[in-house]
Amino acid sequence: MGNVCSPISYGFYSLLEISIVVCGIVILFYLAERARENCIDKERRLEELRTREAAEAEKSRVRKAVEAEMSRIAAELISKIDYFIRTRNRFDSRYPLAYRCALGSINQDGDVRANLQALATYNNISLMDFIRQQRSFMCYEDSSNAQVSVKYKTPFQGQIRVYGYFRCENCDRRWESGSTWRDKWQKCQGCESECYPHEQRILRQKE
Numbered sequence: 685m686g687n688v689c690s691p692i693s694y695g696f697y698s699l700l701e702i703s704i705v706v707c708g709i710v711i712l713f714y715l716a717e718r719a720r721e722n723c724i725d726k727e728r729r730l731e732e733l734r735t736r737e738a739a740e741a742e743k744s745r746v747r748k749a750v751e752a753e754m755s756r757i758a759a760e761l762i763s764k765i766d767y768f769i770r771t772r773n774r775f776d777s778r779y780p781l782a783y784r785c786a787l788g789s790i791n792q793d794g795d796v797r798a799n800l801q802a803l804a805t806y807n808n809i810s811l812m813d814f815i816r817q818q819r820s821f822m823c824y825e826d827s828s829n830a831q832v833s834v835k836y837k838t839p840f841q842g843q844i845r846v847y848g849y850f851r852c853e854n855c856d857r858r859w860e861s862g863s864t865w866r867d868k869w870q871k872c873q874g875c876e877s878e879c880y881p882h883e884q885r886i887l888r889q890k891e
């Protein structure tokens with residue numbers, strides 16, 4: 685009477701306790717497994733993100749390299765065209781902007797052609813279209829023969845002192861100078877004409 689610890693109820697309670705413990709263990713295992721899966725999932729997503737970022741960085745590196753190469757070739761082409769115009773027989777270094785050069789003859793120059801071909805790898809453009817895009821040239825297309833002139837008095841348009849090459853069209857005198865500047869002439873010592881350099885370059889050491 686009143687004995688709660690009868691063998692039957694005792695067995696029932698210990699069974700209940702065992703069940704609770706087992707359930708607890710199962711839940712713990714389940715939670716641990718879930719945590720492990722979450723961890724793996726997070727790691728995988730991080731890895732994916734890292735791979736994507738690396739691919740993006742590589743793509744941007746390649747794009748920058750291509751752009752740099754393209755502008756290097758374009759700069760070289762501009763300088764070749766400029767040199768071609770300023771070294772024609774009829775070009776007068778006293779009046780650099782006055783001379784109009786036939787587009788056809790520029791197009792036949794070997795150096796210009798080589799550069800245009802190198803540029804075609806990145807930008808397949810006609811010489812006329814290329815020249816039209818540059819601010820250092822003027823295009824004249826009113827007649828059937830397109831013509832091009834330089835837009836600046838000197839090839840170099842930077843702010844520093846550079847080396848220059850001169851040729852006087854009046855007396856055919858030629859000279860070089862380590863002190864030439866943007867849009868500045870020098871007096872010919874043969875006939876006192878004011879001549880602009882037809883070619884300029886960055887100074888070397890000791891110049």
Ligand SMILES: [Zn+2]
Binds near residue numbers: 853854873875876
């Ligand atoms: Zn002269």
